[in-house]
Amino acid sequence: MADIIITSSPSTSLQSSPVLESVDDLPTSTTPNRPPDHKSAYLSVSTNKPRQSTPVRNTQQTFTDFSASPPPLANELYLALDTEMRQAFVGPFTVETFFKDFLPVRDTPSPLTSPGFTDVARATSEKQMYGSFVRPFITLVFFSVSYKKYTGQRRELALHPVHRLRHVQHPI
């Protein structure tokens, strides 16, 4: 039986299975009653040196689809994915190179006149950072005057993001 398990001829061997280097590597569970004289039979099959295959790597892509285990917790998943991906980060790129190669535009954007993202750096918590970050993306309008006029409700003069106006029935 042993000579069949460890066939090392390229034409018949399973490429993804671990290739055994020596007789001592034989898994005992598959050869429980292997007589000592079987050694020569095994070696006679392995006339060529077995090719060394790399070990099986259970990545998220190949493993989790067929796993019966419960899904991992978020943090476990992050750590597992980072272990796989750590070698995939290449850098550091200077910002100029990054812009030139991946974000080429004909005319470079004009010098900055607005505060941009400086508020984000002053935030005291992560939650505050989100609000400060999205502010430059949102169109702001003076809204409260018309709001008070047409709804009769008191509201301080304030800037409101345009998309929030959609929730109010505006008569204009």
Add this chain to the structure above:
Amino acid sequence: MNSLFTRFTAFDTSNIPSSEADSGYKPDVTIYERKEEPPCTVTSFQTMEMFVEFKHGSSADPFATEDEFFPKLFNNASASRGQIALYSTRQQAYQFRTSIFTVGIFGKVARLFRWDRTGCKVTVPIDYSTEKGNCYLTEFFLRLDRMADDPEARGWDPTVKDATPKEVEDFTEAVKAACEVRPEPERRSTRRQKKQAGGGKEVMDPMLCGLMKSVGDPSEYPRRKISIPDGEDRKDYIVGRPTSVLKAPTGRATRGFVAMSVKTKKLVFLKDSWRPDVEGIQPEDHWYRLLQNGRRSSCVTIGAYSHGSDVYATRRFVRCPDKKQRTITHLYAVEHGRLEAMMGYVHHRVVLSELYLPLEAFRGSKHLTKVMHDIATGAFPEPFNVFSPLTLSTAIEHVHKVGAFHRDLSLGNIMIDVNGNGRLIDFDLARLKDGTGARQTMRTVGI
């Protein structure tokens, strides 16, 4: 007061998880193109342009760049990178992209990321609390704004478009018709089918019943039209949900689809993947042609090849030698002192002329055993080959007969056709028996 950026908008989605069925993740801030009215204000990996991930604290940056660039190995740094990699995976799984941008805000510094299927390019830390750093970060979004009319340059695949309402309707009809296929009396193989038939009930094929569910709901998986070259001609296919979900942001990203030919309205199987760009490794369509040897199908247990091709961009992009959609991260790796080899990929699509279902659609244990036998029995040594050697040539035997190894035999690569036969697909890693040619790096089964 107008916003600084006119074509994109951002929302705090830190508390609004994605509604996509197998997701539920919530990046801190999500950026969308201003296309829809009203704009999407929740997390949607289908439509987002990019996400921004935040970490508060002076030492939140997960990379070190003082002496040399390397990922920090602390648990929180590791988790930060893992979280960005996970969201990036989800975005690429739901969209058709060649690359995506991501921004990480780590305390007072920001880093810009650009992912492709080889890896992720990372910038130096940008101290955006200073005027210069703030200018850089703002310029990134201003440049993105200027590129609003050029989605391909932002990493969107130009060969994929939204399907028209008529095409969506045709696709739904075609899938519904396939679901209602009733098995012939002699093919009523499961006990339940026989019992139902005996009781005079309508008998449906359990294997095909789930087809409608497997293409996904149109609201969750909008139907897309994929264009694939066929010689001088181009053929269009409508697709819904892929048969497998991507689990990593890099690698081959193999996605199979139940697809409908726009011209013939026939359901087929479409495979979209990134093939290793290594000299000596043949594209998948080469192997299908070899296996079919000029005939329509030379073996009933191998996928019936129709046509396939590398995917082309509309123009040449930076560092690409031609117009093919390619990854480029590996080309920068050596310049940045990387000693480990990184492998490039080329986008490749193959159409098989029949409808195939994933292995989990099997009817019962007897059917599953038959499917496995169709594919692989010939690959195992004799004591394990419990089936009669007089049966038809199995898929693996057939591959070996033409002098090749499949080298990627896995459950995801075994499909079932509408007649219940096992079909072997995915010849991305196949090689000739003589073992000549280049070795693939970054592979577990490289010889």
